[in-house]
Amino acid sequence: MVDHDGAAQVADITSGYVFDGPTLHLGAALVDGTLHTDAQVRLPLAMMNRHGLIAGATGTGKTVTLQVLAEQLSAQGVPVFLSDIKGDLTGLTSPGTASERLAKRTAGVGQDWTPTGFPVEFLTLGGDGDGIPVRATITSFGPLLLSRVMDLNETQESSLHLVFHYADKNGLELYNLADLRAAIGFLTSDEGKDALAELGGLSKATAGVILRELVTLEAQGMDAFFGEPEFDTADLLRTASDGRGIITSLELVTVQQKPRLFSTFLMWLLADLFAELPEVGDLDKPRLVFFLDEAHLLFTGSSKAFRESIQATVRLIRSKGVGIFFVTQTPKDIPGEVLGQLANRVQHALRAFTPDDAKALRATVSTFPMSPYDLEEVLTSAGIGEAVVTVMNERGAPSPVAWTRLRSPESTMGRAPEGTIPAVVASSPLLDRYSTPIDSHSAYEELTGRRPSPEARGPVSAGTTAPAPAPVPEERDAEARRIEEDILGVPSPPSRSDRSDRSDRPSTKDRRRGPDNNEMADLALKAAGVIGKELARGLFGTGRRKRRW
Template sequence: MGPTRDNPSPADPGSSLPAPAAEIAKGYAFGGPALDLGALIWDGTAHPGAPVRIPLAVLNRHGLVAGATGTGKTKTLQLIAEQLSAQGVPVFLADVKGDVSGISAPGVPGEGVRTRAAEVGQEWAPAAFPAEFYALGGIGTGIPLRATVTDFGPVLLAKVLGLNRTQEQSLGLVFHYADGKGLELVDLKDLRAVVAFLVSDEGRPELKGIGGLSAQTAGVILRSLTAFEQEGAGPFFGEPEFDTRELLRTAPDGRGTVSVLELSAVQDKPRLFSTFLMWLLADLFHGLPEVGDLERPGLVFFFDEAHLLFGDASKAFLEAVTQTVRLIRSKGVGVFFVTQSPRDVPPDVLGQLGNRVQHALRAFTPDDAKALKATVKTFPVSPYDLEEVLTGLGTGEAVVTVLGERGAPTPVAATRLRAPASLMGPVDGEALAAAVRASGLHERYAQAVDRESAYEKLSSRTGAAAAPAPAAPGRETAPERPTAGREKPGPSLVEQVVGSGLFRSLARSVGTQIGREITRSLFGTTRRRRR
């Protein structure tokens, strides 16, 4: 890989590199703190004197790590996460294949590591990094990570249930009713109970003024919930709910904590875990303050298997993702989407990803060739023949372009990446389980809690009670856990449940008295005041 026939490489008297390569190398000579990705490749050779780097300050401008299976994407994530941690930046990693836990253990020296280090000018030494391990609902080895149904919200839940637009709107209406009546949706049985109540003779009048809930739509929602629960999704919803601010912690020595979410145990539920990752991101967005551009990000979030999030997504859902990605930058959070091809990411989202690490692509079929050409067009003009380079990259090599310190894209650089300092593989299962039990978060989140919520409240109703009693003047019928953003009782709905325009027309038609209202975000999520 090297210059094209139209771009010869005359020697530059002031450099050991050919002129085009020397010009590329200058684009990565940053003055401030930066992460070292590897060494520039030119004409098939890695040049350790020409490091390829990414400024720490631009990591909240988001990024993309892409490439075919087996090209080294996971090791790239591990390499970046290690250096972020060393710089005091917390990291979130989704571990889909179950081999990222090694970041908590020192790497093992070997001939391959020594060779790679020599090729890229790396002073390799084994190192372990502070890590916390999580598992969705406690399925797998990790601190259980749960969300309540009400905080997960109707938009994300509709996505994971595969509901259409009309059914999604109806689900939002159910959440709106539950919010207003103090029926907390903690787990899936709470949501089933409210849906069933609203189509019963007793509950049907409750929604008469705002369109009601048809028995047919309710049936679809209930069947979807039942199938979802039979797939084993029940443990993901409940309490104690995970506080996403735990992801922002640093270790006592000042290094950033690497939060590793094990997903290998739920690989057969891809829509669930991709949507759950979006909930984590949306909850962070909803709860963090505006901080603008920082010298270093407050968190870098790696969103693996990103294509699962965008597949079959509605226009409104994609708009919410796009807006969240665009705005969360100002809250100090950087997001890297990880997938096989840039085409997996919608153009409006892809356009916001200023940092690119593109591993090898394959061109075995006409569709592959088309995808390759489309990928090449997304890179800045380069002296490389990018079609040739992208199909010829070896494992642990990538084409890189990032945002420089002034915010302008750097030249495209074929790069041989450094070797991670931590263990490149999973840690021993017993050691991992011991680390989870020893965590200070284990006692807080390990044991599930099933307190009184919508299911219990509706089960205890008598036939004469048409709805939960409104709060008496000067007294609030609050649940045990305080909820942010409640409205005072009034003669009409002041603010719609969902922040998007999805239910605004519905809000205008409300004439009934609502006891309280929960303010919801773009995705219909709601953030609680947590201890």
Template sequence: MAEQQAGPAVEIASGYAGAGAAVELGSVVIDGQAEAAAAVRLPLATLNRHGLVAGATGTGKTKTLQLIAEQLSAAGVPVVLADVKGDLSGLAEPGAPGDKLAKRAEELGDDWQPSAFPVQFLSLGTGGKGVPIRATITSFGPVLLAKVLGLNETQESTLGLIFHWADQRGLALLDTKDLRSVITHLTSDEGKEDLKGIGGVSAATAGVILRALSNLEAQGGEDFFGEPELDVADLMRQVDAKGVVSLLELDDLQSKPALFSTFLMWLLAELFEVLPEEGDLDQPKLVFFFDEAHLLFNDASKAFLERIEQTVKLIRSKGVGVFFCTQLPTDLPNNVLSQLGARIQHALRAFTPEDQKALARTVKTYPTTKYYELDKALTSLGIGEAIVTVLSEQGAPTPVAWTRLRAPRSKMGSIGADAVTASASASDLHGKYAETIDRESAYEKLAAKVAGDAPPPEAPPTEQPRADEPGFVEKAMENQAVKSFLRSAASALGREVTRGLFGNRRRR
């Protein structure tokens, strides 16, 4: 068991009791009792250094997410949170007092008062209980879409070429039928001629992509891709000085796990592209919780992993904090895990040899401590307890602390499907996103071309400098450099100059 004495409690907790605004997580546990004076806090100024909430099923991860989200909301910080099991809808209603709750609040010195928080309920596409939100194929980009479709690196490269060609012809890829029409065109004789000099789309690869697209449509992707596209500014709102909690409904996660996890990554990429550089702030502009984070990294290509690492590293300067939520820290790549300043680790099981190996690997991801035998502590934690280490306000990692967590102020459980539907229908976002818009895009333009009603789409003309104008040589060299870059981009995951970290179309 852990060496738990009153002396170490003060030393362990000293790094957590900063003077600035913070999320109050709970109190250090010593000899099985919580020391109310030894508070464990998560400074708001460090939340853009990201974090991890991990632990086995049933150990209290969801309540920890709820606890952090409601305190961020109270501080005016908007939150984006995936609701995998539907339990987090309780954030919208005040919690109910009870004997167990009162006992924990007294033990932790917590002046518990019930409270509700502003919540907007969102769903991917139509058919859910929340406000339907969408993204266009173009803004998703080839790298993210390849992850959703389960393509290998060769197929991903071909998808990049398809996006590049559509970009050059001014063909908007808004929904799945747009992408399907472009692929069909590029495998025709005329399409092969269009691609001469920059590559080609083989019939076999096109068939793989089209079959994967059909599977995605069968899983609801047809309803998700399209317009109106979600404006990420709608995730960064306040109501009565409280940050709005955007709760993304994921109760049918298992039916399309790749789409859900990749959509969350798309949101992060959009936030990165849209938000200005902020540097270090007293508190984040938004905190983003990535639940079931292991789904994001399953079968991910090298290019995809590199972009995740880069996004997580760079988005902190935009004032955005990211928390990954999963069962084991080792579910995340080392280059991502190393960037997470706060770690909240709930109990782990060690019933099988595989469990024991996972436990040993988890222990290695935490700072060493003379106060706990972490392998034993992690299998002895009670529900609502966690091993915690955070960054102090000076940016230094704190020692790990066995922590008993506070209870959320809001309702711990679902408010029910009818209440969620009613709240979403009454939202001011409902009128903005409820109805699908199908404007002219690649499908209509290519169909008109086949029917002979429109000229073939052409690449925008490149302005050529005249030999007698100033800077002729420099401009000519620039043009040649651009042409060379675009040719190489066609075979390199569609990294056009107009695209962001994930190949997604930048907003202008």
């Protein structure tokens, strides 16, 4: 530690974390290695939409910190969204277990600990797991995010924008991978060459690359994610009957081999929220707080357009009442333009085993306000469950830096008891809405001359003739593979429908798309690097839907 008046520092921290409005309690401050229970470290609830960062080396307690914040937000009526990559947050549903060790720790930080379970919804991507299936249509996902998933270069991404533009202009709904393949196949066929000539810029070679990537997505099982019924982000904003905010947990244990898909999906959720939520300015408490775990996956290998879109989202979504917390190992995982917008910081211990580690440590220290602490020493010696904290106070200024021993969760730390998740899912009001996939009339049917089935269109009125049935999934996939083979010149691999049965499709739901968001058109054009206002599809190039708020 540097020389300083410890008593004055304790007084400075104590007064610096007293706020007028409701707060989240983080823990008690450590000064000169001594825990000061009276020096409580808090975070103003109204400042949660100023975003934040939870960082630290593996095993230092980031996930537990996230759990503590999620519990308190829920208790104060704020819905929470979080991604659970290892399954360690499923314990939020169950009350914690008291112990002598826990009682000693909670008393030391001034915590009145009560075992409590919280209202949780469990989601999984495309039903790949025990949670409620989450899907997104190709149209809604948009070309920028889809290019990110498929790892397309800028030329290929621009070509994909043209395909989406053609589909929009001609009223072709792109719900699933087969629809997008059919659109590409049509544009590169003899029948569609005139339309292709009007668009320009889409060669057969580029189309072949995109189709190969689509085949790869299907082989990885991602065709189950793209389609209907599409998840409505309004369902993230719900509260329980007792007024507590519902914690929506996206379970990602089974999709760890698809990091780019789930990181991109998280940005789709944010982009959709941005497009749909009304402006509300500063509120007494946020409408939703979003925790993005493994945040480095968002930026690794990402294009400039993608990073610019994330930066714009973080900057602008605050006025919609949404807070975003990035959870990662070191602040250097986050681009400077984004990091500069994260006002609330919870920095767990860092390691300094290598020259690169030492450089990262110094860079982290430089991002904190001046303080009497020797932060390089603190950040390499802090124990598990301790962190260096600074937050934005109610006047918009940073609070004093506080080495903090953090509170303990009141729910179970780690996995929930066996059978908890299936029971929670079975009782969820979302299950009936999202459990069964839908196959609506879309680009595939339009471009192949098919007609939707009566089930897809709804009941047939008296005196009318029922339309011809749509192709069964196997026939549909065979047609899509034929298109690929015509363009690629090689046989495409078997689809998932050839490997497993699919359930019958129920009737379609009403579409929720609305007019384009003109307010964001210029920003979308800049971010996507596309010419022409007609290509602007929102902040991330995502499609629009009718608001439910």
